[in-house]
Amino acid sequence: MKTTETKTATKNTQSRQKVSPKSSAAAGLRELFVDSLKDIYWAEKALTKALPKMSKNATSQNLIDAINGHITVTQEHVSRLEEVFSIIGEKASAKKCDAMEGLIKEGEGILEETKPGPVRDAGIIAASQKIEHYEIATYGTLAAFAETLGEDQAAELLHQTLEEEKDADAELSEAAYNSINFDAADEEENE
Numbered sequence: 001m002k003t004t005e006t007k008t009a010t011k012n013t014q015s016r017q018k019v020s021p022k023s024s025a026a027a028g029l030r031e032l033f034v035d036s037l038k039d040i041y042w043a044e045k046a047l048t049k050a051l052p053k054m055s056k057n058a059t060s061q062n063l064i065d066a067i068n069g070h071i072t073v074t075q076e077h078v079s080r081l082e083e084v085f086s087i088i089g090e091k092a093s094a095k096k097c098d099a100m101e102g103l104i105k106e107g108e109g110i111l112e113e114t115k116p117g118p119v120r121d122a123g124i125i126a127a128s129q130k131i132e133h134y135e136i137a138t139y140g141t142l143a144a145f146a147e148t149l150g151e152d153q154a155a156e157l158l159h160q161t162l163e164e165e166k167d168a169d170a171e172l173s174e175a176a177y178n179s180i181n182f183d184a185a186d187e188e189e190n191e
Contacts, residue, residue, distance in 0.1 A: 033145040043100035132169040
């Protein structure tokens with residue numbers, strides 16, 4: 001049971017956590033939609049640079065093939081986002097995505113902290129799936145925003161990308177569960 005003092009302290013803490021918006025903060029859903037598009041546009045472009053490094057450090061041919069295939073798909077996502085910008089009458093521009101930057105750095109950390117082989121491959125899959133899950137959440141949100149704003153053509157393109165991101169996640173799961181995770185576990189047992 002909370003005391004009056006505890007309730008007051010909790011209320012005071014919550015009120016201090018309010019964030020004041022920047023002067024450039026989005027005032028409406030359309031602005032938030034465009035801002036979010038710029039964010040994922042940066043993220044996809046950053047992935048076109050990060051994925052080749054992951055591929056070069058993977059050892060499983062299935063994983064290498066999956067990553068290389070996704071590089072091409074990611075380039076298509078960049079082009080599709082440019083089309084979405086055009087459809088909604090905005091110039092395609094990127095805004096640094098802190099989340100994707102962090103996920104890419106985490107993936108690079110896994111490369112530094114693991115030796116080449118099944119364990120590193122399992123780590124690459126884990127990092128890649130975190131990225132896919134971020135993209136799935138983002139594209140789902142963007143498609144919903146587009147639908148709400150009546151941007152049906154943009155919503156259709158965003159849904160297409162969402163489905164491709166879900167497919168990539170499933171492919172990574174399949175690679176992990178079909179051999180890589182088991183190979184990594186076997187490697188650990190044999191040490």
